[in-house]
Amino acid sequence: MSEYQAREFKVLGQRLKRPDGFDKVTGRARYGADVEAAGMLHGRILRSPHAHARIVSIDTSAAEALNGVKAVITRADFPQAAKGYEDIQDNCMAGERALYDGHAVAAVAATSKRIAKQALKLIKVEYEVLPHVTGVEQAIAPGAPIVQPGKVSKRVPEGFSDNVVRYTSFGHGDVEAGFAKADAVIEREYRTEASHQGYIEPHACLATLDEDGRGDLWVCTQGHYFIRDMSCAVLGLESANLRVTASEIGGGFGGKTTVFVEPVALALAKKSGHAVKLVMTREEVLRATGPTVSTYMQVKLGLNKDGIITAAYARLFYQAGAYKQGTADFGAMPAFAPYELENVHTEGLDVITNRPRTASYRAPGAPTACYAAESAIDEACLELGLDPLEVRLKNAAKEGTKSSYGPTYQDHGLIQCLEAVKDTEHWNAPLAANQGRGLAAGFWFNFGGETSVSVFLNTDGSVTVTEANPDIGGSRASISMMVAEEFGINYEQVRTTVTDTGSMGQNEPTHGSRVTFAVGMAAIKASREIKADIQQRLAKMWDVSADQVIWQDGKAHCTDNSKGIEPMSLPEIGAIANNTGGPIGAHHGANMEGAGVAFGVHICDTEVDPETGFVSVKRYTAIQDAGKMIQPDYVEGQLQGGAVQGIGWALNEEYVYGDDGRLQNPGFLDYRIPVASDMPMIDTVIVEVPNPGHPFGVRGVGETPIVPPLAAVGNAVSRATNVRLRHLPMSPPRVLAAIQSA
Amino acid sequence: MAHIQIFGSLRDLFDGQAAIEMDVRNLRDLLTKLPQAYPDCAEEIEEGVSVSIDGKIINDDWFRPIHADSEVVVLPRIVGG
Amino acid sequence: MSSTHVSTKINGQAVEYVCPNDASLLEVLRDQLGMTGTKEGCGSGDCGACSVTVDGRLVCSCLVLGVEAQGRAVETIEGMANKNQLHKLQEKFLEKAALQCGICTPGVLIAARSLLEKNPDPTEQEVRYWIAGNLCRCTGYDKIVRAILESAKELREEAA
Numbered sequence: 001m002s003e004y005q006a007r008e009f010k011v012l013g014q015r016l017k018r019p020d021g022f023d024k025v026t027g028r029a030r031y032g033a034d035v036e037a038a039g040m041l042h043g044r045i046l047r048s049p050h051a052h053a054r055i056v057s058i059d060t061s062a063a064e065a066l067n068g069v070k071a072v073i074t075r076a077d078f079p080q081a082a083k084g085y086e087d088i089q090d091n092c093m094a095g096e097r098a099l100y101d102g103h104a105v106a107a108v109a110a111t112s113k114r115i116a117k118q119a120l121k122l123i124k125v126e127y128e129v130l131p132h133v134t135g136v137e138q139a140i141a142p143g144a145p146i147v148q149p150g151k152v153s154k155r156v157p158e159g160f161s162d163n164v165v166r167y168t169s170f171g172h173g174d175v176e177a178g179f180a181k182a183d184a185v186i187e188r189e190y191r192t193e194a195s196h197q198g199y200i201e202p203h204a205c206l207a208t209l210d211e212d213g214r215g216d217l218w219v220c221t222q223g224h225y226f227i228r229d230m231s232c233a234v235l236g237l238e239s240a241n242l243r244v245t246a247s248e249i250g251g252g253f254g255g256k257t258t259v260f261v262e263p264v265a266l267a268l269a270k271k272s273g274h275a276v277k278l279v280m281t282r283e284e285v286l287r288a289t290g291p292t293v294s295t296y297m298q299v300k301l302g303l304n305k306d307g308i309i310t311a312a313y314a315r316l317f318y319q320a321g322a323y324k325q326g327t328a329d330f331g332a333m334p335a336f337a338p339y340e341l342e343n344v345h346t347e348g349l350d351v352i353t354n355r356p357r358t359a360s361y362r363a364p365g366a367p368t369a370c371y372a373a374e375s376a377i378d379e380a381c382l383e384l385g386l387d388p389l390e391v392r393l394k395n396a397a398k399e400g401t402k403s404s405y406g407p408t409y410q411d412h413g414l415i416q417c418l419e420a421v422k423d424t425e426h427w428n429a430p431l432a433a434n435q436g437r438g439l440a441a442g443f444w445f446n447f448g449g450e451t452s453v454s455v456f457l458n459t460d461g462s463v464t465v466t467e468a469n470p471d472i473g474g475s476r477a478s479i480s481m482m483v484a485e486e487f488g489i490n491y492e493q494v495r496t497t498v499t500d501t502g503s504m505g506q507n508e509p510t511h512g513s514r515v516t517f518a519v520g521m522a523a524i525k526a527s528r529e530i531k532a533d534i535q536q537r538l539a540k541m542w543d544v545s546a547d548q549v550i551w552q553d554g555k556a557h558c559t560d561n562s563k564g565i566e567p568m569s570l571p572e573i574g575a576i577a578n579n580t581g582g583p584i585g586a587h588h589g590a591n592m593e594g595a596g597v598a599f600g601v602h603i604c605d606t607e608v609d610p611e612t613g614f615v616s617v618k619r620y621t622a623i624q625d626a627g628k629m630i631q632p633d634y635v636e637g638q639l640q641g642g643a644v645q646g647i648g649w650a651l652n653e654e655y656v657y658g659d660d661g662r663l664q665n666p667g668f669l670d671y672r673i674p675v676a677s678d679m680p681m682i683d684t685v686i687v688e689v690p691n692p693g694h695p696f697g698v699r700g701v702g703e704t705p706i707v708p709p710l711a712a713v714g715n716a717v718s719r720a721t722n723v724r725l726r727h728l729p730m731s732p733p734r735v736l737a738a739i740q741s742a
Numbered sequence: 743m744a745h746i747q748i749f750g751s752l753r754d755l756f757d758g759q760a761a762i763e764m765d766v767r768n769l770r771d772l773l774t775k776l777p778q779a780y781p782d783c784a785e786e787i788e789e790g791v792s793v794s795i796d797g798k799i800i801n802d803d804w805f806r807p808i809h810a811d812s813e814v815v816v817l818p819r820i821v822g823g
Numbered sequence: 824m825s826s827t828h829v830s831t832k833i834n835g836q837a838v839e840y841v842c843p844n845d846a847s848l849l850e851v852l853r854d855q856l857g858m859t860g861t862k863e864g865c866g867s868g869d870c871g872a873c874s875v876t877v878d879g880r881l882v883c884s885c886l887v888l889g890v891e892a893q894g895r896a897v898e899t900i901e902g903m904a905n906k907n908q909l910h911k912l913q914e915k916f917l918e919k920a921a922l923q924c925g926i927c928t929p930g931v932l933i934a935a936r937s938l939l940e941k942n943p944d945p946t947e948q949e950v951r952y953w954i955a956g957n958l959c960r961c962t963g964y965d966k967i968v969r970a971i972l973e974s975a976k977e978l979r980e981e982a983a
């Protein structure tokens with residue numbers, strides 16, 4: 001069942017300007033914190049200074065008495081959460097216990113930011129401090145402080161503390177038999193520290209909610225339907241009564257797919273009877289939102305002399321923060337996904353600790369697992385004296401390969417990406433002293449999901465597309481381009497807008513690399529429905545059958561030449577819409593399954609200063625299969641941005657916890673994301689192997705680019721220093737220590 | 743009869759079997775009949791699974807057909823960032 | 824907290840406001856004057872989203888007090904285009920897709936303009952170091968740097 005049809009494209013592939021661009025370069029675009037309401041109050045949240053503590057009592061009376069304070073709330077102001085949303089509620093506002101440094105315990109709404117800040121100081125919280133654990137290896141050891149008792153799933157193996165709450169495994173064949181056949185077996189351990197999505201726009205919202213549970217919410221989010229549904233589940237509201245509007249969004253990368261401040265702002269609005277604006281500080285963002293897992297990973301790999309992987313095994317411990325999550329699944333599945341393996345076995349174990357509840361970050365779970373797997377492959381190549389590219393090519397998964405996580409692959413472009421490596425000037429360029437070159441592959445599933453889109457033909461022939469997925473990186477332009485392509489008209493004649501939850505049916509958030517694929521496909525299908533409707537109308541007008549009306553070059557043509565009918569353009573058709581049956585439009589709501597997997601391969605050159613351990617990235621190339629590029633700039637931009645995020649994770653970014661369990665570096669000065677002077681240009685090579693599940697062959701591209709960099713940088717640094725580094729980030733002290741101990 | 747592959751740790755929920763044969767027409771059928779035949783898996787199914795049908799990951803589409811020769815793999819629910 | 828009356832110039836226009844003595848210029852611009860084009864990413868001088876110029880000098884407006892604008896000239900992103908006529912940098916950013924989410928864009932544009940005013944012919948490295956105080960999490964900087972270099976080139980050509 002292939003959706004894809006090969007064709008010539010007129011609009012796709014052009015570097016066109018985005019419709020929201022003008023507002024964004026002039027400062028007019030309105031982001032989460034850029035709106036106000038009459039009589040608006042300012043909300044602020046009080047957060048636990050303890051990593052783990054029982055909340056004995058909270059006295060809000062002094063804060064309430066402060067002039068200008070209109071409401072103070074605690075967990076007591078929240079109803080019982082709907083089933084399945086208990087953890088989300090607890091993370092927004094702590095119940096009996098504060099589970100991490102930065103966990104919300106109370107909130108105020110006041111007439112000014114200053115008063116709100118002052119009021120927080122007047123809230124008296126009595127804590128009984130409890131033992132805490134923040135490190136993954138400490139947390140899994142028997143005898144560790146237990147973060148949340150009673151959460152252990154049935155299949156977790158014996159021998160761990162009750163912080164190991166979930167277990168999954170994947171694979172096929174017999175790994176022991178595979179290791180027996182190997183010429184070299186390497187067994188290694190790798191560790192990675194938690195990173196944060198690091199979007200530059202802090203979470204922000206503006207809420208109103210009346211006594212009857214009717215409200216409005218303006219919020220920066222990747223998915224306003226998720227925000228609506230979660231807020232309703234946490235506050236006991238009905239979805240239809242809460243209208244959520246997504247602002248322009250200043251980055252998300254997965255971190256803005258869930259609620260943090262939104263239910264708090266709504267609860268404050270309800271209690272105070274005023275609109276409440278709540279904007280997080282950067283410190284709050286780092287202490288209480290995001291971050292990713294930290295990991296402890298064991299890998300065992302067997303290769304024969306020819307470079308064939310005879311067996312692959314990985315056991316991944318994923319530290320997921322204070323609540324049970326399933327991220328280890330998404331490490332265990334993609335770890336060896338790029339390879340065709342006879343014997344493979346991966347195990348994922350989710351571990352809870354006294355850290356913030358982790359949120360998705362671009363291909364959540366995959367970068368760390370692929371770091372371990374791709375590093376181990378590199379180590380095996382060095383041991384056997386094999387070429388890392390040849391080994392990957394020899395073992396590469398193809399169409400029809402049974403993947404390491406079960407399903408058999410449909411068509412994809414991994415081999416083409418690997419072949420493209422050979423052709424780059426980069427791969428063949430010489431290296432200078434203290435430099436090393438690393439190669440790594442990566443994979444992400446991609447995703448479709450529930451999608452609603454409406455398309456209208458206006459009376460002047462222009463086309464309006466209404467969708468409801470926040471546009472983070474130019475999706476309005478891409479969707480307009482696909483609709484223009486489908487109608488055979490110019491991009492400028494189509495305008496796509498993102499609407500609110502009160503105006504459009506359900507949509508998954510902008511995540512999972514889904515928007516260009518899924519929203520694009522829904523828009524194409526709605527456009528096709530419009531074309532079919534027009535065919536019916538013109539058939540009546542021309543007195544022919546509908547199949548005698550065809551579309552060509554943006555016009556409806558009559559195939560019965562004997563009639564001498566002139567083709568009609570969209571403006572001509574739009575002008576007579578009311579005479580031929582009324583307004584022309586179509587809505588397409590569907591579950592857009594069929595996203596194609598996306599593979600990428602990255603090459604990285606690093607130079608390591610042997611005196612200081614400082615690593616600089618000298619050259620970087622990201623190669624990926626995009627299926628079919630809509631707007632090449634945006635595809636390149638996803639590859640470049642994802643690669644640099646991965647480089648930051650590999651070299652610098654790290655959550656540092658003190659012995660007291662408190663986050664030591666909750667600011668951009670100490671949680672250091674890459675800056676312009678750290679980076680070289682990021683070269684890109686885009687391979688196009690059409691996705692059979694999309695009419696134009698589109699694959700999602702957003703997530704895969706963050707998967708290969710961790711290992712690509714790791715392999716480059718290890719080859720530059722001749723010392724294998726197995727702990728990310730490779731910050732100067734760690735690199736120096738490794739060089740000195742070698 | 744469709745051939746349903748059970749992966750890794752999920753096998754414990756299916757009496758240790760790596761694959762089971764089941765007469766199912768579509769995804770909904772599968773998700774209804776699996777917990778009836780193997781009650782241990784009910785919790786997992788309710789928590790949410792993705793099912794790969796002939797290499798395509800399907801999350802919710804109940805009426806997605808499953809043919810006699812379909813490759814069906816039950817997986818943890820796929821999300822994204 | 825007592826307040827102070829301030830007379831200043833913003834984007835060439837005389838402006839008066841009364842602000843608390845401890846209010847940052849960023850706070851005044853955004854909350855009091857409704858000029859939300861200048862963004863807040865950190866409030867601590869680490870991200871550059873709040874970049875403006877004061878008497879031609881590039882500053883983080885979150886680290887400048889509102890009262891310090893007294894008698895000076897402040898330039899913000901709102902004043903960069905001439906009505907609907909975009910500045911060369913703005914045009915290039917659009918043309919070269921140098922923005923994804925766009926939250927860093929106002930700050931980067933202000934910083935880049937200030938660079939080109941001082942150094943019309945910067946090297947790639949000079950551009951990278953000049954904007955090292957402007958964090959962008961989306962683009963990996965590649966297209967931003969290219970857009971700035973190309974703007975510089977075209978501006979030089981136009982001036983010649």
Ligand code: FES
Nearest residue numbers: 865866868871885
């Ligand atoms: S907000 Fe001023 S530097 Fe970040």
Ligand code: FES
Nearest residue numbers: 923924959960961
């Ligand atoms: S474009 Fe998003 S932070 Fe720069």
